Amino acid sequence: MTRQPITVTTGSRFGFSLFWFSDAAATVPLDITGRTFAAQVREAARSAQNESPAAQFTVTVDGPAGRVDLALSAVQTSLLRPGVAYTWDCDMRESSGVDPVSVVEQSPCRVKGDVTR
Numbered sequence: 001m002t003r004q005p006i007t008v009t010t011g012s013r014f015g016f017s018l019f020w021f022s023d024a025a026a027t028v029p030l031d032i033t034g035r036t037f038a039a040q041v042r043e044a045a046r047s048a049q050n051e052s053p054a055a056q057f058t059v060t061v062d063g064p065a066g067r068v069d070l071a072l073s074a075v076q077t078s079l080l081r082p083g084v085a086y087t088w089d090c091d092m093r094e095s096s097g098v099d100p101v102s103v104v105e106q107s108p109c110r111v112k113g114d115v116t117r
Contacts, residue, residue, distance in 0.1 A: 005108040011078040015071035033063030034095025082113040
C-alpha cells in the first residue's frame, strides 16, 4: 500500500489515521486487536538501522474499529527541515509476534516551513 505524500509544517502538530476493513466496500472494520504498530520518518528509506529516525510517530490503536492514529508533536515537526527528502512508513506486527513485520504504509514526507513567527 502506498498513500499520497504527507505534508508536514515545521512547528505544528500533525496527525492522521489509517483504517482496515474486512470487506471490499470498506464498510465493515477489520478487528486489528493485538497487532502492534510503529511509524517513523527518516531522511532516506534505506538509512542504516542504527541511525535515529528524524521523527517517531505516537501510535494509538483502536483494534475493534480497525483504526490506527499516527501523530507528531509540534516539537517533533520543528526538528524536520524543509527541502530534505524524507520518507515515512508504518510497520505492523501480527498478534502472534512470530510473523515478520509488514510495512503497511509508506510514502514521501514533505516538509514546509512555518511562516508566522
